Amino acid sequence: MVFSLGVAPRSTEISAAAAGDDLVPHPDVVMDRGFTLPAPPERVWPWFAQLGKNRAGWYLPTWVEALLPRRRRALRRIDPTLQHLRPGDVIDDWGGRDATFEIVTHDPPHSLVHRSTRGRLELSWAIHLVADGDGTRVHLRFRLAGVRRRRLAEYGGGLLDLLTVAGLAAGLRERVTAERRT
DSSP: OOOOTTOOOOHHHHHSOOTTGGGSSSOSEEEEEEEEESSOHHHHHHHHHTOBTTTTBOOOOHHHHTTSOGGGSOOSSOOGGGOOOOTTOEEEOSSSTTOEEEEEEEETTTEEEEEEEETTEEEEEEEEEEEETTEEEEEEEEEEESOSSHHIIIIIIHHHHHHHHHHHHHHHHHHHHHHHHO
16 A cells, blocks of 8 residues: 555656756665645745755644744745755755755756765755646655665655655645735
């Protein structure tokens, strides 16, 4: 049985080449996730531009964030000071104390691609936004190379990725919907 938690990618997303694929050309593991948000890409993009550790945080739904200390909760508004990413910028990541991502592609409101090297591990994380009716289709692709334990990365890492992206999708839906009402 496969669980998607509402973040299942479309078959066309999985099979399509995407910006950032060339950063990890021979991955050991590829994780694709997808979800739709009820706003156009221009309104969704600012949320992704400010996403991250020591930035706006990782968006989670209200009921999950209520369990976290206030200082660990993500922003519920767009912060103009966090909107100025460009290729070459380095942002912190939750993958460890010294883990960072470098911005490789910054193409508002369509693609944001990150890369990182951590020891022998190479990874890329691409966020793609596409207009989908009145909303936005979000496709996330995570590529890993240099993985020592492939099955652990696929299944353990895949489960962690599924849960965190499901939380992200739910948290973003709340924020985008609340923003639309104001």
